[in-house]
Amino acid sequence: MTGQISSTVEVARRHSVPAKIYQRTRSDHASEIAEDYVEAIADVIVANGVCRAVDLVAHFAVTHATVSNTISRLHRDGFVDTAPYQPIALTAKGNRLASQAKKRHKIVTAFLKRIGVGDRAAEIDSEGMEHHVSKETLDAMKRVLADGLPPEKPSNPKLS
């Protein structure tokens, strides 16, 4: 999966930024659903004591079959602990991922609200954005929440 990529990236270095970026974007994709699921599972457990597949069916608006498949993958990848017809629990690994995702999610949501986005849109957008926010950006958001906007950078003095 990495063999001939290096050469392609090599070529791409002549270009502005990209290439590597899209690699990242793609591999992230895989784990986005994992994050969404473990986060949801954690929420349901808090709310109901246990999490059943049917809760996720409702949460994600997909069919039972899809949830079943996805849970299998999560189980295969060590995020959840479950057995046929049993409730779904998080493993340590799953729990770590869930709480990390939740933290990030909260910050992004709070940040969006802080910059003037309405509650509803903030909820929705943070859902999509959270998976693409790097540590650096997250830190910047935290700083803004705590201290407000940083001073404007002197990068465009010639413009004024």
Place this chain on the structure above:
Amino acid sequence: MTGQISSTVEVARRHSVPAKIYQRTRSDHASEIAEDYVEAIADVIVANGVCRAVDLVAHFAVTHATVSNTISRLHRDGFVDTAPYQPIALTAKGNRLASQAKKRHKIVTAFLKRIGVGDRAAEIDSEGMEHHVSKETLDAMKRVLADGLPPEKPSNPKLS
């Protein structure tokens, strides 16, 4: 594709926010790649006069085969205009999407830099985030860029 979703969403209304959100996330997914591609194609055309598949191979660090497939889909969906062994042009529809994506991308990048994210991370994160930013959030970003942070909402005065 919509038949039994309505009933599932119905069920989901008992829950907090979700359900519909994830529907959106999924259908967005399809168009994310379309956006990335038309944006890249537009850039390459500006830079080189024409865009060939090989330019996209470099840009996205994927194989020729993948680009070929993707271009076929874009053609099928009316975003690009091309023929075998010919350069790739954007249709009116493709152009519209490209310039819209580019605009959004620029705003997100500028915004991230403004809140203190480094150039490199701003480029990378905006790539992933741009597809998940609603008009409302985009407007909020524009306002911050123009006028700074809005006054803090009176929602948490008890906290201070």
Place this chain on the structure above:
DNA sequence: CAGGAAAGTTAGTCGATGCTAACTTATGCT
């Protein structure tokens, strides 16, 4: 202008994510 390299296409494969349909297991209610 011929031949080879570069560019592009096609065929076949894989995994993720979704679906429907059909089946099995569990539960709950009378």
Place this chain on the structure above:
DNA sequence: AGCATAAGTTAGCATCGACTAACTTTCCTG
């Protein structure tokens, strides 16, 4: 206890996005 309904699983299919391998077309260069 016994059956209907709810919950969960399995099988089979489709699409997308990626890959490799093999082939074809273009185009440049000697």
